[in-house]
Amino acid sequence: MRLRVDLIPREELSFSDVVLVVDVIRATTTAAAFLEAGASALYLTPSIESARAFKDEDVILGGEVGGLKPQGFDLGNSPQEALEAQVGGRTVVMSTTNGTKAAHLAARSAKHVLLASLYNAHAAARLAHELATEEVAVLCAGKEGRVGLDDTYTAGVLAEFLQLMGQYELDDGALVALSTRRTYPDPLEPLSLSAAAQALKQVGLEDDVPFCAQVAKSPAVPLLVGRSGEALIFHRGTSQRSSQVGIPVVS
Template identity: 35%
Template sequence: MGRLHVIMRKEDIDPKRVEEKVAVVLDILIATTMITSAFRHGAKQVVPVRTQEEALEAAVHYSAGEVLAAGEYQGRAVEGLLLPNPTELQAHLPGKTFVLSTTNGTVAISKAAGAKALYAASLLNGAAVARRIGNCHPDDTILIICSGSGGSVALEDLYGAGYLISCLLEQAGWELTDSACAALFLYEGKKGQAEEVLRASRVGRALVRGGYEKEVRYAAQCGMYGTVPQLQEGTILMEVGETWPKRT
């Protein structure tokens, strides 16, 4: 039987302790939702980086027509990068390499890159990621990493972790640590109310105040897509899952 453990913040990731474990990174608002959306809307690959400087440096390795670079720092736009708003970028992603820098999610991916396998999950693709884990890693320790925000626990990430755990438990039995139980109990108490939870979160409130309510609604959709982004060679995310619904 495999084991599920939730890490509450990116600051709590110990790169040495993730080795030989499977990591699933969550940043519901907004990095892993953006990554899920990028693959669903035709991105060739996603390059997650820690900083604006790394994003700009990575982008120059591709011709202008082959790359799209986006990023934010503490929720604000940064010079030279598009804002990583999923609904606004969808039409520009087909066939592109997507370079992404965010305050929390891409940093968490970088810190956990030494894991046996690493996946990016959101509410949009949580069911698909759970199915992949159940099929490929049934006896492993799964570290479900909530990126958090500003060094604090993020409500939306903990809810997303609970949703992922719920999906995993539908397939098989898992041993749950206390942190995994906490996430599951939060989700079960608010099942079917994802948008309410996201709107109540600190980051969600800030996005709504900033005029990005559409992004919050989009991020709150559970089980919409079958895209499964997995980190390859520690640097690039590629889609490894069955894609559903089919792209049009």
């Protein structure tokens, strides 16, 4: 089995099998939190305008522009807010600057697309391993076209978990991600140093960073199941094994 890590999204990328999309600060962490809070479905749209087109009384709009909640949206892109939101049985429509665009890129060619973060890292890695037949790819959203330390570190954590489950042939991106993971024993350090965290600090939302730095706390893995217009539809994926058994501790 191959393990590949793409450190930034590029239009020419294509994927043959399973893709784990990572935007740890904050979109893929928030996506898992919405499903953990009981949302029935998660729609990821490529733009704020296309998200607004889904608005009705049964739909919650969540997302960000420049880190802040867009005008007319119900919620921002905070995983803490998502986990506490009253979304049980409802559809959440999300659009963010980096993460939702990376998911749309992966969905062009991949057989399976999952949204991964530190928060659901073990459950996401396990489901990816179960679904894959030839390759697991990790696609890092980065920050506005540049490599993100936070996403690279997260890719390294996912790579470590995947290696616990089977033998993988690693590409250079995976080796870079693993090296980054091993450089920082404490997940909060690389996340706090990242450009994404610094941008949140500028708008007073830095309290989300420690939440995003939690490792293997959630069993909720958003899995692409279909489309509706421009939106990608994600439901909570289910591993054949219990997602609460045998979760290793990253230290």
